């Protein structure tokens with residue numbers, strides 16, 4: 206079964222609840238070139254901006270596990286833990302293992318878990334799944350969001366997930382189609398179509414860096430022995446007026462993109478990007494009222510028979 210969702214105006218009530226100060230990004234984290242810190246910020250902002258969508262996804266997992274709500278959850282490639290936290294809020298009696306290769310991400314996650322009062326329900330495990338699967342107790346639910354495409358051999362990882370899930374347990378895989386789009390085609394500055402040109406460069410690079418991105422996860426899951434229970438593709442389009450986190454999300458995302466574009470885009474396009482990224486300027490992403498968030502995300506729910 207495949208269902209399509211269109212989320213439009215439900216973004217107003219969120220965006221404030223986390224109150225992320227960015228004051229924690231000091232020391233080496235403040236360096237613009239620190240890819241990990243920049244990624245952590247993007248993951249947190251993504252969760253803030255996409256709060257309503259994530260809440261729908263966890264509600265859907267709740268329906269699929271209504272007979273036996275999960276008690277032991279594994280978040281595979283947890284990043285900063287936005288999935289772990291959302292699932293623990295949804296499943297009040299569950300504990301989670303947050304697994305990631307990055308100890309920086311896990312540190313960030315543990316700090317946030319303490320702030321949220323969830324620390325005693327989360328164990329972090331640092332492991333490189335390309336190297337080997339760590340020893341883990343059986344779990345009821347595995348959540349893998351935007352992480353499987355990072356793996357060198359996702360099919361081997363899926364076999365390990367299968368073995369770690371209890372029979373009847375559920376694996377939920379979430380992947381996005383591409384970088385979210387934020388900008389109107391005509392910005393009123395520079396040549397129209399800037400974001401489309403950025404996206405084209407990014408899509409090309411992504412294929413080189415993450416060859417499994419955009420893979421047919423449904424058939425890979427089936428091959429690994431899972432029974433697909435449901436698949437949902439959501440075409441998300443958040444439109445103005447949007448909360449201020451949207452500007453920060455666009456800024457963090459485009460700033461990360463900008464760092465690899467010298468000599469790739471025209472000098473004109475780079476200058477326009479710099480105007481957008483300038484936090485104080487009148488045309489800055491933080492001040493614009495014409496930003497949207499457009500992204501397509503798919504989730505698969507796969508049961509270990």
Ligand SMILES: C[S@@+](CC[C@H](N)C(=O)[O-])C[C@H]1O[C@@H](n2cnc3c(N)ncnc32)[C@H](O)[C@@H]1O
Pocket residue numbers: 248281282283284285286287288304305306307310332333334335336349350351352355356357
């Ligand atoms: C795009 S992030 C997604 C994070 C989080 N699941 C989310 O949706 O916000 C991908 C995560 O996978 C982790 N990762 C990549 N390769 C990995 C590997 N070989 N073993 C374990 N984790 C890995 C990265 O460190 C990163 O935190």
